[in-house]
Amino acid sequence: MKDLANKTYNIPVEATLDVIGGKWKTLILCHLTYGPKRTSELSRMMPAITQKMLTQQLRELEEDHIxxxxxxxxxxPKVVYELSELGWSLKPILNLMCDWGEKYMQELPKSGKIGQ
Known part of the structure; x- marks a missing residue:
């Protein structure tokens, strides 16, 4: 887990982004809201992620107790990943991000910003 005693956050969202920030962690967490997954399952669900990056992101999420x-x-050997209690507390945030993303994707064609 990160050494929070020596970490200074100016606003709470910095702490959130420190733990779940980046493209891959959020996607991993979204997939795990549907239940426990093996590494190979997560890899298939996110074909653009490298094995090295997936392993790194999983380790960091585990270190942060998410x-x-x-x-x-x-x-x-069989290894399974699932959300911890702390990880489940992120579900409302992930749901809001999904809802916002869906609305944003629907607005893109109206705004003419597709492919720009």
């Missing part, structure tokens, strides 16, 4: 990583003792 997701839980469960390793099943079997051959081959």
């Amino acid at each position: 997701i839980i990583r469960t390793v099943y003792n079997q051959v081959p």
